[in-house]
Amino acid sequence: RLIHLEAGEVEDIHKLIVYSYLPDFACNLENFKKHNDLQYDLIFSHYWLSGLVGEYLQKRWNIPHITMFHTLGAVKNTLGVGEDEPELRIEMERSLAQNCYHIIAPTEKEKEELIRHYGALPERIGVVPCGVNLEQFKPVGKESARKYLALGNDKIILFVGRIDPLKGIDKLIKAIPYLQDVQGLRLAVIGGGEHSQLEIEQLQKLACNLNIQDSVTFLGLIKHDQLPYFYSAADVCVVPSCYESFGLVALESLA
CATH class of the missing domain: 3.40.50.2000 (Glycogen Phosphorylase B;)
Known part of the structure; x- marks a missing residue:
């Protein structure tokens, strides 16, 4: 209730x-x-x-x-x-x-x-460790998930969370140039909203300065029931946070 x-x-x-x-x-x-x-x-x-x-x-x-x-x-x-x-x-x-x-x-x-x-x-x-709803967060076939999301064949690194300095997204973006020998690499960032626009713009500027703007995509807010498709479609889900009291995203991704 x-x-x-x-x-x-x-x-x-x-x-x-x-x-x-x-x-x-x-x-x-x-x-x-x-x-x-x-x-x-x-x-x-x-x-x-x-x-x-x-x-x-x-x-x-x-x-x-x-x-x-x-x-x-x-x-x-x-x-x-x-x-x-x-x-x-x-x-x-x-x-x-x-x-x-x-x-x-x-x-x-x-x-x-x-x-x-x-x-x-x-x-x-x-x-008492946190948990996730296994009826919602469960594996979807990778090919099916990518087809559903129209993601193609890129190698996808996934971030899910608030757009906040504490989440360490800047460190993740700075790591991407070290992986440029991987063909078709893409960092997909899920999260943010109106109140996160300034932080998103700063991260986009960082990607441009590193000349990897074409490899970083900000997807904005995604409905909760769509997240299992993104987790299943990704090649790896990264949690680069400076601090998490638990880190529910890691658990959702593992599910």
Whole structure:
């Protein structure tokens, strides 16, 4: 069951502005619970912004709050890639890590980082790896997938993910010239949108400077149900990220 509760303005905003709307969201959630005479046994939040609402409601409703961070601001800031995460996020994540009932980490590595950076108690962290829907992500014949996507016979290197400096796409593009002895090589980049246009333009400029612009194709956003065809059609799927809390793309590709 998915319930949509409104809070804030109906417009595209920076994710940090969402922070100012959290009290409205929490209030609307409490009103929804009261209006429908509901009782909840557990709060499970994802990402630090939702986690703050969960932390508040844990106290209000006196029920356990379990959270999953997905990425950690403190770890991102150690990499020196892209913009630093604000101190607000770091402090709020530290508060969450120390005050929630339990934390789900997708890897042992993230568990270690939660302990080291945020002082989380080891006994409050459970490691549960992410999974994929094997009904959706399953092999498609390579020739059939290429015919469906009209990709031809190129040797395809595939990237799937956000267009973000943290994803390391620039490093992947810089690696392509070392493979130019491979005939018909193509890097296909899936991801991006209106908010990624500047980053895409910078990556396209990089490809031009390396004289490989004809070997790099930005496909934009692709519907989720189309991804298995691209994974199956590719010769290799590359995850060049500087940091991943888990790396779901690798798992989808392996499936």
